[in-house]
Amino acid sequence: MSNSNIGNTPSSLRKPVVLMTMGTQERKGHDYQVMTHKYITPLVEFGGCVPVLVPTCCGIDELETYLSMADGVYLTGAGSNIDPGLYGQENLTPGKAQDKHRDVFDIALVQLALARGLPIFGICRGMQEINVALGGDIYQKVYAEPGFNDHRENPDDPVNVQYAAAHGVQIAVGSWLQTALGTDRIRVNSLHGQGLRTLGQGLEALAVADDGLVEAIHAPSLSPFLFAVQWHPEWQAASNPNSIALFEAFGDACRARVQQTQGSARAAMA
Structure with missing residues (x-):
């Protein structure tokens, strides 16, 4: 369903x-x-x-309560890195901020959301969280790895330069992402020092950068919709048709979940 059709959603189908x-x-x-x-x-x-904005500072005791009201999960980027101990490594970037409350919460959230069949969309740190939640690990310093480019932004640049398109990504030919975007190659921004190394169980690469770094993932064997990208489609999304298409795809998956849930509820009452 495209954004233009959102307003035509049947009144019986809640957002x-x-x-x-x-x-x-x-x-x-x-x-x-x-x-x-x-x-x-x-x-x-x-x-x-x-x-619905969810605090991560109070532990995971109420995770099921939050999930009971949810039709989807959206894991965003952030300025912090995931604790490397969670994927079996020592910390190689001690000067970088961490957020262990979010680590613990989001990893459990991914696992429980998948068990419920909820759509999941991840961006940057969110993509890395999904990978760790499924047993994968991370390059802590992509820029120091042989064969990879430096994917970090220049902190001295103005924000609009930092978020400008920086490199190309090759999208898997024949994939749903190629269909959604109408192309197998796009240019994206790049503002990350870390990246996926070993993919977690069930995850597949959907797009890679020119240096081979994984830039988008999905998990067709695990979920009707689990999708994440390493770039930042949220940045000035209104002026980027590719970004709009990604958010529409996630919204469509969440509406399908609502329709499924409401249909099950009606059947139970019949």
Whole structure:
């Protein structure tokens, strides 16, 4: 379903509710739970979904409560790295911020959401979380690995330069992603020092950078819709048809989940 058809959704079909987990950020001696505005708006405007921001600082005891109200899960990027101990490595980037509350919460969230058959969409850190949750690991310093390019942004550049298209990605020929975008090659932005090394169980590469680094994944054997990208489609999504198509695809998957759930509920009442 395209964005233009969202308004034509039958009135009996409610908008999908999507969980968005927040991260820890310290400001002037106070700990905050935060979510960047840029991630929320395309989910609403092009996905046609209702976001529910979920704190990760209180543990995982209420995960099932959150999931019981959800039609999808959306894992965004963040400025922190995943604790390497979670994928069996020592920390090679001790100067980089970590967010262990989010690590623990999101890894459990991915596993339980998959068990429920919920659509999952991950961006940057979110893609790495999905990989770790399924037993994969990460290059902690892509820029120091032989054969790979430096995928980091220049911190001294203005934001619009940091998020500009930086390199091409090759999309798997014949894949649903190629169909959704109408091409097997696009250019994307690049703002990450880490990347996927060994793919987790059930994950398959959907797109790779010119240097071979995995830039998009899915898991057709595990889920009707588990999809994640290493780039940032949320950035100025309204001006990027490829970004719009990705959020529409996730929204469509979440609406299918709503339709399935409501159909099951009606059948149970019949």
